[in-house]
Amino acid sequence: MVRKFFGTDGIRGTVGVAPITPDFMLRLGHAVGRVLRHTDTHPMVLIGKDTRISGYTLESALESGLNSAGADVMLLGPIPTPAVAYLTRAQRAALGVVISASHNPYPDNGIKFFSAQGAKLPDEWELEVESMLAEPPQWVDSATLGRARRLEDAAGRYIEFCKSTFVNHLSLRGMKIVVDAANGAAYQIAPNVFHELGADVIAVGCSPDGLNINDGVGATHPAALVRAVREHGADYGIALDGDADRLQMVDGQGRLYNGDELLYALANYRLERDAKLHGTEQRNPALGGVVGTLMTNLAVENALRARGFDFVRAKVGDRYVLEELIRRGWILGGEGSGHLLVLDKQPTGDGIVSALQVLEACVTSGRTLPELMAGVTLFPQELINVRLQPGTDWRGNPALAAETRAVEAELGDTGRVLIRPSGTEPLVRVMVEARDPAQARGCAERLADTLRV
Numbered sequence: 001m002v003r004k005f006f007g008t009d010g011i012r013g014t015v016g017v018a019p020i021t022p023d024f025m026l027r028l029g030h031a032v033g034r035v036l037r038h039t040d041t042h043p044m045v046l047i048g049k050d051t052r053i054s055g056y057t058l059e060s061a062l063e064s065g066l067n068s069a070g071a072d073v074m075l076l077g078p079i080p081t082p083a084v085a086y087l088t089r090a091q092r093a094a095l096g097v098v099i100s101a102s103h104n105p106y107p108d109n110g111i112k113f114f115s116a117q118g119a120k121l122p123d124e125w126e127l128e129v130e131s132m133l134a135e136p137p138q139w140v141d142s143a144t145l146g147r148a149r150r151l152e153d154a155a156g157r158y159i160e161f162c163k164s165t166f167v168n169h170l171s172l173r174g175m176k177i178v179v180d181a182a183n184g185a186a187y188q189i190a191p192n193v194f195h196e197l198g199a200d201v202i203a204v205g206c207s208p209d210g211l212n213i214n215d216g217v218g219a220t221h222p223a224a225l226v227r228a229v230r231e232h233g234a235d236y237g238i239a240l241d242g243d244a245d246r247l248q249m250v251d252g253q254g255r256l257y258n259g260d261e262l263l264y265a266l267a268n269y270r271l272e273r274d275a276k277l278h279g280t281e282q283r284n285p286a287l288g289g290v291v292g293t294l295m296t297n298l299a300v301e302n303a304l305r306a307r308g309f310d311f312v313r314a315k316v317g318d319r320y321v322l323e324e325l326i327r328r329g330w331i332l333g334g335e336g337s338g339h340l341l342v343l344d345k346q347p348t349g350d351g352i353v354s355a356l357q358v359l360e361a362c363v364t365s366g367r368t369l370p371e372l373m374a375g376v377t378l379f380p381q382e383l384i385n386v387r388l389q390p391g392t393d394w395r396g397n398p399a400l401a402a403e404t405r406a407v408e409a410e411l412g413d414t415g416r417v418l419i420r421p422s423g424t425e426p427l428v429r430v431m432v433e434a435r436d437p438a439q440a441r442g443c444a445e446r447l448a449d450t451l452r453v
Helices: 022-036 055-068 081-090 123-133 154-164 189-196 223-232 259-278 298-306 318-328 351-365 398-414 437-452
Strands: 011-014 044-049 072-078 095-099 108-114 148-150 176-180 200-204 236-240 247-251 289-293 310-314 332-334 340-342 381-387 415-421 427-434
Touching (some): 022 044, 022 123, 081 351, 154 189, 154 351, 189 351, 200 223, 223 236, 223 247, 247 259, 259 332, 259 340, 298 310, 318 340, 398 415
Parallel strands (some): 044 072, 176 236, 289 332
Antiparallel strands (some): 095 108, 332 340
């Protein structure tokens, strides 16, 4: 069965356009409540949201739908996506719901779900919800209706959790850190976490008005962070996206580090730390490998393999990275976009926790981020999006197949080709990676040209 509403990361779209409408959210909440009641007669559901103005309307509709099916609701207010994952576990809830479109601009919004363990739910659960959406509603009687209440100090509880993931005997005293929360869900939380650990914090993108989320700030617009780090002479800069599950970092020179590079820095530090603690003969099996995605830079893969790690590529999307990590019993994975997974700290991507892990590596090792990344230079990647007519059989294009073989032969082991469809638009994404940026660009254009005919 093909999913109709759920994409790679929940349900997302433009507010006021189906399915991101109050009437659909009412139906969705009801369907989710009915699915939960298959295994729990009176389930508790947590709802958090980011700072988009549309969050109020969608929250009310979801709350009503869940209550109508006999599920209780606990409202968390504006709070990061990973905070909902944590609080769902801590409150022993049946489900966590996030109202957010992550890094998208404010006219968009979406819904994500977390299991009772704080992990993203499998495709099978989403299919069950879609199947329930197709059925007529079955309202429970008045005595069985769910109730709604607000969790007091949800933000404070999550702040304490984040701090607990940083080694107890260390602090960030003496560090000046710029924190950019993208005018999103972490606008109150992120600056406080780093301040309470001792850092001198300069807040950027921490003044949401309902309309300015991800607007020229945050992980998807890191130029603002680079400027602020240079202007204030900061040691580091931390940029989150609208729901705070993504991370980009900047060093004191204004050099930006993406998720691929931060993943390598974490893996390298963990390897060295465990070797000091346990010796090389007792290497932690969970550090046996690292999971990236089809888009992970080849230079990072090569560097990880040179350090003795196995490396596996999952499909694009942090949920697929997580599935691969769980299957293999590993703890480190991520995407270049900044979704990083450190499973011995948090079972989902968490921008604040990931930033703390990188800073812990710097403080403990006495090395800067550039020093942790020594010897790793990313290969240039050229990405071209080619718009096609819906239904076009691009996989059966003989010209593309022939050109792909030619490009792969030309690159050999110094580059690679990735051609994949967009999950949301009639686009094919053509990516070529090579040591020489001109070669990457030229090869990508040749491949794209075969699709433009």
